[in-house]
């Protein structure tokens with residue numbers, strides 16, 4: 625099945641709590657963004673955001689310049705319906721990240737469990753180039769993947785597991801690692817997935 629078809633199918637057949645990555649509140653990401661002290665008008669983009677609650681959380685925190693990119697139009701319809709009027713405050717882009725041609729520069733790039741689906745070296749390389757084009761000179765990057773103690777698949781698809789060094793290596797051409805931590809995510813099925821989160825800033 626093609627990548628897009630897979631995700632359109634997921635978001636048309638499963639409820640939000642029937643997917644392993646569901647979080648009622650994306651505390652790790654929201655806390656990280658708050659701790660960075662980004663101004664409320666900072667341009668923030670969430671890659672493969674799906675229908676996660678990050679946009680809800682950031683709107684509640686007062687952020688005014690939010691973009692969500694996802695390959696699945698169904699996911700974006702779902703979050704738009706949930707947000708109602710507030711959806712007008714978010715820019716939505718339906719695109720495969722590898723086809724994304726950034727039209728503006730962002731201050732913060734967030735990706736939780738989207739980048740790790742790229743398993744071909746040339747796709748990983750293209751992703752890092754797109755990040756570099758899209759981020760402003762003092763832009764920051766925050767990536768969450770399954771760690772090398774985490775699952776080998778996500779949503780039934782092969783993923784690439786990372787550790788601090790392998791993730792640093794992906795972005796090292798233009799970005800400096802500022803820190804990493806691992807975290808156990810409790811899925812709605814009461815299983816544990818070990819994530820690695822790393823932050824980067826431009827060199």
Ligand SMILES: C[S@@+](CC[C@H](N)C(=O)[O-])C[C@H]1O[C@@H](n2cnc3c(N)ncnc32)[C@H](O)[C@@H]1O
Pocket residue numbers: 627631645646647671672673674675676677693694695696699719720721722735736737738741778779
């Ligand atoms: C495991 S879910 C994570 C969703 C969300 N980031 C979260 O933490 O709840 C992966 C998301 O990435 C999207 N996705 C997968 N591959 C993608 C790609 N190549 N380009 C853009 N989005 C993609 C899927 O549609 C889905 O919404």
